[in-house]
Amino acid sequence: xxxxxxxxxxxxxxxxxxxxxxxxxxxxxxxxxxxxxxxxxxxxxxxxxxxxxxxxxxxxxxxxxxxxxxxxxxxxxxxxxxxxxxxxxxxxxxxxxxxxxxxxxxxxxxxxxxxxxxxxxxxxxxxxxxxxxxxxxxxxxxxxxxxxxxxxxxxxxxxxxxxxxxxxxxxxxxxxxxxxxxxxxxxxxxxxxxxxxxxxxxxxxxxxxxxxxxxxxxxxxxxxxxxxxxxxxxxxxxxxxxxxxxxxxxxxxxxxxxxxxxxxxxxxxxxxxxxxxxxxxxxxxxxxxxxxxxxxxxxxxxxxxxxxxxxxxxxxxxxxxxxxxxxxxxxxxx
Ligand code: UT7
Numbered sequence: 605x606x607x608x609x610x611x612x613x614x615x616x617x618x619x620x621x622x623x624x625x626x627x628x629x630x631x632x633x634x635x636x637x638x639x640x641x642x643x644x645x646x647x648x649x650x651x652x653x654x655x656x657x658x659x660x661x662x663x664x665x666x667x668x669x670x671x672x673x674x675x676x677x678x679x680x681x682x683x684x685x686x687x688x689x690x691x692x693x694x695x696x697x698x699x700x701x702x703x704x705x706x707x708x709x710x711x712x713x714x715x716x717x718x719x720x721x722x723x724x725x726x727x728x729x730x731x732x733x734x735x736x737x738x739x740x741x742x743x744x745x746x747x748x749x750x751x752x753x754x755x756x757x758x759x760x761x762x763x764x765x766x767x768x769x770x771x772x773x774x775x776x777x778x779x780x781x782x783x784x785x786x787x788x789x790x791x792x793x794x795x796x797x798x799x800x801x802x803x804x805x806x807x808x809x810x811x812x813x814x815x816x817x818x819x820x821x822x823x824x825x826x827x828x829x830x831x832x833x834x835x836x837x838x839x840x841x842x843x844x845x846x847x848x849x850x851x852x853x854x855x856x857x858x859x860x861x862x863x864x865x866x867x868x869x870x871x872x873x874x875x876x877x878x879x880x881x882x883x884x885x886x887x888x889x890x891x892x893x894x895x896x897x898x899x900x901x902x903x904x905x906x907x908x909x910x911x912x913x914x915x916x917x918x919x920x921x922x923x924x925x926x927x928x929x930x931x932x933x934x935x936x937x938x
Contacts, residue, residue, distance in 0.1 A: 618747060619791065623902065634650035676717045678759065692753055696755045698728070760899045842879065866904055868895075901923075
């Protein structure tokens with residue numbers, strides 16, 4: 605008998621029961637970054653970065669700090685908030701594009717650093733949509749009975765893959781991690797998801813290198829056609845939000861907080877306007893964190909919960925978009 609058909613026939617849902625996050629201590633302002641880049645002959649300014657992106661600062665990890673280190677700290681905070689111990693967790697998913705190693709997965713390294721063993725652990729690669737993909741997978745596994753208590757983590761050290769000679773990308777990204785504990789519940793928490801990918805756009809945002817014969821073949825640095833990504837992002841985010849609302853039988857007005865992927869304040873505010881949400885309902889941490897890829901949504905969520913803005917019972921629209929091209933949305937009753 606599978607666990608999904610055991611016990612009662614009561615519907616099984618999943619809920620977020622705790623959140624946590626971790627930013628590396630080194631905060632780099634636009635002015636500091638511009639001064640560093642000037643030393644390389646790369647010209648940028650605080651004014652340009654703020655006007656085009658809304659970013660004022662980002663955090664960079666020390667050279668010996670990996671995604672798993674940030675992930676473990678975020679996970680510990682999330683476990684504490686949920687009142688759980690690591691040994692109660694039966695599923696660990698780490699969404700990352702900057703894993704510690706080619707293999708094993710960063711999730712296995714996180715499991716080992718948490719001092720537990722035995723539970724399922726794997727990485728999920730959907731670039732900046734990684735967290736909404738991972739949350740959807742955890743929700744599906746919990747609903748099916750394959751798991752009961754999951755750690756879902758987004759963790760990145762994007763500073764490792766930035767080309768500091770390319771001013772069009774190196775000013776945008778930062779490092780960090782965010783985590784949530786998701787548990788089985790008889791009350792709905794994660795209400796609906798809507799995930800997509802369009803592999804025709806692989807080239808507009810990528811790190812094209814790969815390992816072969818003990819060498820990196822091709823470039824191991826991030827490349828982005830910013831305008832192409834911008835145009836696609838603006839179009840898909842509204843559609844994904846509407847799709848997920850329809851699946852859940854909810855309306856725009858039911859959204860208490862919009863927490864989009866934190867890449868560019870112009871995209872985020874544009875999405876809020878299309879959903880007819882006042883900008884006060886937009887959670888924006890891009891100004892202080894930059895774009896932390898798969899970590900950006902759980903980082904923003906945790907900061908908004910810990911600052912008291914988001915309260916239990918609120919309805920959250922989480923939206924990711926990024927390389928692949930991937931995008932998706934998850935509607936959550938907290
Ligand atoms: O995380 C995945 C999702 N990612 C995103 O959503 C990113 C989407 N794209 C964007 O956010 C924007 O396209 C960027 C912020 C990347 C760029 O903003 P933009 O308004 O599209 O600028 P642009 O690329 O059209 O560049 C405008 C000008 C160019 O100069 P010219 O050709 O007009 O003389 C660039 O060379 O700005 C120049 N430029 C810069 N100038 C100062 C580009 N980067 C910089 C810089 N500092 N850092």
